[in-house]
Amino acid sequence: MVNAWTVGGIVAVIAGLVGFFVVLRGSAFAAHAVPNGSFAGAAGAVWLNINVLAGLGAFALLGAAGIGWLGHRDRQDVATALTLVLLLGLGALFLSFTAESAPAAYSLLFGEILGVSNNQLVPTLGLAAGCVALIAFLYRPLLLSSVLSELGEVRGIPRQALELAFLACIALATTMTVPVVGTTLIFSLMIGAPAAARSFAGTPGRALVLSVAIAVAIVWLAIAAAYQLDLPVGFFVGVLSGAAYAIGRAWAAWRGSSARRSARLPASDGGPNDPASAGAFGGS
Amino acid sequence: MTQIAPVSADASPGTAPALAVEHVGAVLGGRQVLHDVSFALGAGELAGLIGSNGAGKTTLLRVILGLQAQSVGVVRIGGQAPGRRASGVGYVPQKFELDPDLPVRARDLVALGIDGNRFGIPLPSRRRRELVQAMLRAVDAERFADARVGELSGGEQQRVLIAHALIQRPRVLLLDEPLASLDLRSEHEVVALLARLAREQRIAVLISAHDVNPLLPAMDRVVYLAGGRAAVGRTDEVIRAEVLSELYGHHVDVLHLHGRVIVVAGPGGEQGSDLTLAHAHGTDLEVSP
Ligand SMILES: Nc1ncnc2c1ncn2[C@@H]1O[C@H](COP(=O)(O)OP(=O)(O)OP(=O)(O)O)[C@@H](O)[C@H]1O
Ligand SMILES: [Mg+2]
Numbered sequence: 001m002v003n004a005w006t007v008g009g010i011v012a013v014i015a016g017l018v019g020f021f022v023v024l025r026g027s028a029f030a031a032h033a034v035p036n037g038s039f040a041g042a043a044g045a046v047w048l049n050i051n052v053l054a055g056l057g058a059f060a061l062l063g064a065a066g067i068g069w070l071g072h073r074d075r076q077d078v079a080t081a082l083t084l085v086l087l088l089g090l091g092a093l094f095l096s097f098t099a100e101s102a103p104a105a106y107s108l109l110f111g112e113i114l115g116v117s118n119n120q121l122v123p124t125l126g127l128a129a130g131c132v133a134l135i136a137f138l139y140r141p142l143l144l145s146s147v148l149s150e151l152g153e154v155r156g157i158p159r160q161a162l163e164l165a166f167l168a169c170i171a172l173a174t175t176m177t178v179p180v181v182g183t184t185l186i187f188s189l190m191i192g193a194p195a196a197a198r199s200f201a202g203t204p205g206r207a208l209v210l211s212v213a214i215a216v217a218i219v220w221l222a223i224a225a226a227y228q229l230d231l232p233v234g235f236f237v238g239v240l241s242g243a244a245y246a247i248g249r250a251w252a253a254w255r256g257s258s259a260r261r262s263a264r265l266p267a268s269d270g271g272p273n274d275p276a277s278a279g280a281f282g283g284s
Numbered sequence: 285m286t287q288i289a290p291v292s293a294d295a296s297p298g299t300a301p302a303l304a305v306e307h308v309g310a311v312l313g314g315r316q317v318l319h320d321v322s323f324a325l326g327a328g329e330l331a332g333l334i335g336s337n338g339a340g341k342t343t344l345l346r347v348i349l350g351l352q353a354q355s356v357g358v359v360r361i362g363g364q365a366p367g368r369r370a371s372g373v374g375y376v377p378q379k380f381e382l383d384p385d386l387p388v389r390a391r392d393l394v395a396l397g398i399d400g401n402r403f404g405i406p407l408p409s410r411r412r413r414e415l416v417q418a419m420l421r422a423v424d425a426e427r428f429a430d431a432r433v434g435e436l437s438g439g440e441q442q443r444v445l446i447a448h449a450l451i452q453r454p455r456v457l458l459l460d461e462p463l464a465s466l467d468l469r470s471e472h473e474v475v476a477l478l479a480r481l482a483r484e485q486r487i488a489v490l491i492s493a494h495d496v497n498p499l500l501p502a503m504d505r506v507v508y509l510a511g512g513r514a515a516v517g518r519t520d521e522v523i524r525a526e527v528l529s530e531l532y533g534h535h536v537d538v539l540h541l542h543g544r545v546i547v548v549a550g551p552g553g554e555q556g557s558d559l560t561l562a563h564a565h566g567t568d569l570e571v572s573p
Contacts, residue, residue, distance in 0.1 A: 024386065144400035147382065151375075151445075154374075198386070202388075
């Protein structure tokens with residue numbers, strides 16, 4: 001149980017961090033495809049009787065590379081879908097070879113956070129550190145190209161190399177988180193928490209920190225609730241992610257309407273030299 | 285708004301122009317889009333890059349930025365052929381859409397102009413903050429500095445992007461159709477702002493547009509593109525029937541109407557409707573033959 005809290009917390013930090021850029025860059029489909037495709041690697045590992053984490057990692061990277069490589073040639077969503085379809089096909093094949101270990105495969109879909117063992121702690125921590133370092137390293141180019149990719153390009157940021165590096169971040173995050181929370185849940189955590197955070201916080205730094213905080217809160221609440229009520233953790237992670245997003249949207253709508261009420265009525269008329277508008281905006 | 289006096293280029297001999305485009309040609313998808321385009325801009329000079337849709341304006345700007353390889357010719361920034369990375373050139377792209385939910389304030393985007401291409405997490409510093417504030421002031425964007433960029437109006441976003449481009453102190457600023465989605469008043473404000481920035485910060489500013497009129501009061505030179513070729517010079521030298529007829533390869537008329545310039549296909553012109561449409565807006569259309 002203590003392990004569950006620790007590992008769950010680490011997973012949440014990574015999901016909140018990587019997910020922040022997933023949402024900013026509109027890469028939700030890739031963040032869905034990489035974990036789900038990596039499932040094939042786990043199935044393959046079970047069949048070959050090798051380390052599941054290695055299988056997961058290999059296929060997560062394969063998925064990322066496939067999306068990046070095909071993405072040069074075709075639209076991003078088409079490239080992502082094709083990669084996912086290929087990996088899922090392989091997964092189905094591998095599963096058919098290992099019909100007797102279906103429960104193990106099932107646990108990869110939804111994870112088994114309550115059964116996290118001590119020897120999972122070290123690899124999780126290592127992969128998490130690598131992921132945090134990579135995101136910190138790429139922070140500014142990722143942010144700039146998420147706002148407007150052309151602005152990054154004119155500053156010499158190679159668009160495709162950056163996209164590939166970011167897909168590698170998703171793959172790293174997937175490898176460490178899937179055994180713990182499963183392919184389905186890591187996706188909801190990667191989208192729900194950051195999507196909610198950007199509604200509350202208007203600056204990149206604050207939104208990023210809030211995204212991590214919301215993800216951690218969701219996971220810990222979900223573990224506690226699952227333990228208390230003896231229901232699947234996944235159920236709570238999904239529901240809480242959705243709830244966080246809904247609250248974020250409601251807040252954004254309220255903020256938007258109150259901002260419209262209080263200020264910018266004649267926004268298009270009020271030029272910088274207009275004394276009326278200078279007064280209206282002067283206080284801020 | 286104050287009237288903008290034209291500023292002449294740094295003509296002192298020996299100093300290289302801020303931007304020199306020399307015999308540049310470009311081929312896109314097997315088609316010769318640019319053909320032997322040459323012009324130079326001095327520090328503090330503002331030029332219009334005028335041409336109808338598909339004339340090659342964006343292509344020329346991308347060549348200057350180093351985002352598109354030319355087939356022949358050179359581009360020099362401050363006398364030097366830039367490497368693959370066009371440092372020293374600021375750019376405001378043609379069409380952009382910023383997500384209103386983006387957790388990025390105007391001032392964050394301007395700050396990314398300083399070092400958005402560097403790795404690692406930026407350390408907040410007072411110098412950095414002041415630099416951003418000064419730049420926001422220079423483009424009259426202080427009053428919406430703390431709003432999310434995606435929630436600003438088109439004209440406001442334009443200013444923020446100009447500040448983002450200028451904060452690294454480039455020699456050259458390129459803007460691709462910055463006036464396309466602005467109303468008359470914002471159009472006038474943006475042109476006045478760019479003329480002031482060119483003069484105060486001593487940068488060469490090249491603004492692409494399909495209509496020459498909004499730029500007339502501020503423009504020192506015009507680079508007029510048609511059919512991939514360019515006519516270059518002072519506005520009154522280039523926007524003339526003889527010059528443009530030669531450029532288009534058929535007769536065109538240049539009409540002056542209430543201080544506006546209207547370029548229309550002349551009676552001998554083959555169709556030439558693209559030309560008429562490109563330069564005559566709204567009521568001006570009545571003038572076309
Ligand atoms: N990637 C491409 N492949 C082939 N042809 C292209 C490509 N990009 C542009 N072109 C062609 O090059 C020509 C010039 O295009 P460009 O975008 O430079 O025009 P523009 O003057 O910027 O037009 P607009 O006013 O519509 O923005 C057009 O005829 C266009 O069809
Ligand atoms: Mg264009």
